[in-house]
Every structure is written in C-alpha cells, then in structure tokens.
Amino acid sequence: MLWFVIGAANAIAETTITLNAGTAEPLITAEGGGYYGELAREIFSRIGISAKVIRLPSARSIINANEGIDDGVIGRIAGMDKKYKNLIMIPVPVVRLKFVVYSLDQKDSVENWGSFKPYSVGYIRGWRIYEKNLPQTKSLTIVNNAEQLFRLLMNGRAELIMFEYYRGTWWNEHLGANAHIIGSPVAEKDMYLYMHKRHKDLVPKITEAFKAMKQDGTYRKIKDKTLPPYMK
The missing domain is CATH 3.40.190.10 (Periplasmic binding protein-like II)
Structure with a gap:
C-alpha cells in the first residue's frame, strides 16, 4: 500500500503540463522560450508541476487546447471560454x-x-x-x-x-x-491563460501562484528580461 501511495505521488510530481501559444518571438520562441515560456514554467513550478509551451498556428492552438490535445493555451483574449466550452480562463492577465x-x-x-x-x-x-x-x-x-x-x-x-x-x-x-x-x-488588450476543464482542480492553485508572482516581483523580472519596454 505504501509503495502505491509513493508511486502515485511520484507520478503527479513527474507530470508535465503542455500549453500552446499561437504567436511568435519574443512572446514564445520555437524552442519554447521567450516570455510565455518562462512565465508558464515559473507559475507551474510554484505548484509542483513542470510545464512547457509549444508554438502552433493561431487557429490550431485554440482548437488543440479545447479538444484536450494540449493542456491549455496561453495568450488569448478574455471570453474565449464562451465559444470554446472546454476551456477555463485563469482570471489574471498574463500580458497587456x-x-x-x-x-x-x-x-x-x-x-x-x-x-x-x-x-x-x-x-x-x-x-x-x-x-x-x-x-x-x-x-x-x-x-x-x-x-x-x-x-x-x-x-x-x-x-x-x-x-x-x-x-x-x-x-x-x-x-x-x-x-x-x-x-x-x-x-490595447489583456491576454489570458486558459486551461482545459480536466484541470479545473488546478485553476485556483494556478491563480494564487500567479497573483503571488505579481506581488513578489517575479512577474516583473520575467517581463523585463524577455520583452522590450514600450517606447515610441
């Protein structure tokens, strides 16, 4: 019984969340880096889960997330869950x-x-x-x-x-x-992270982790590192 419990815990710890993004540099690189990549890894690491972001064509990315092919999509406007019923929006903007x-x-x-x-x-x-x-x-x-x-x-x-x-x-x-x-x-538009509904139990944890990142300055550090400041 103890072996089973330990094995289950290890399986959870080894889970990798795959998000997609329908955009390109500097928000996401072909290798999964850039702003969205670093942001996602930090958010999920705070709840004990590894994460990666893959780049897809914009139309395909939202379909893959809604169908559960990927675990979620990052960098979409508010309200996408009204059309794509399998998605749940994390109510904290990832970027404006x-x-x-x-x-x-x-x-x-x-x-x-x-x-x-x-x-x-x-x-x-x-x-x-x-x-x-x-x-x-x-x-x-x-x-x-x-x-x-x-x-x-x-x-x-x-x-x-x-x-x-x-x-x-x-x-x-x-x-x-x-x-x-x-x-x-x-x-100007705020962009959000959406998770597939099979991960609904993670939504409060993701939300709180992201809020904490904004409060402790980690969010700003990632943004300053990966995105250019707004200059005309």
Missing part, C-alpha cells in the same frame, strides 16, 4: 498587448481609426481587430505573416502597417526596417 502603427516617415500621423483613410495600409490576414475597425483606406494590402508585413513597408508598398508592439519591435530590429511607431496604440 498594444496594437500600434508603424511608418518609415515620422511625419505621418494617426489619431483614430478614421485617420487611416489617406494612407496605403497593410496588416496580417485574420487579425480581427483590424478587420472590424479599419475604414476604407487609399489602398489595403493583407499579408500572411510578420516578415511580409514589414517588407511591405520597406519596399514602399505600404505607408503604414499595423501590428502588435512586442512582435513588431522584434521584427523591426530583426529585419533592420528602421520603422517608427506613430501616434498612440489604436487598441
């Missing part, structure tokens, strides 16, 4: 994303969604925030990924491109685009 506008000309100016009308604009296919809010523009080009987006700007095929700040900063430096953020963010 800023959706910004890049230009090669610092004289360009946008103050609201209506300000885009006289410009040629580009954004990545499937980004609902732009599909819903962007009015008619001088011209619009929709691309498939971040590199194509910045190449539009660099090759003069778009005067403005719309993207998320952390990933935009990474690609701007990676490609040497020398783009500038103009105006204030057009939107």
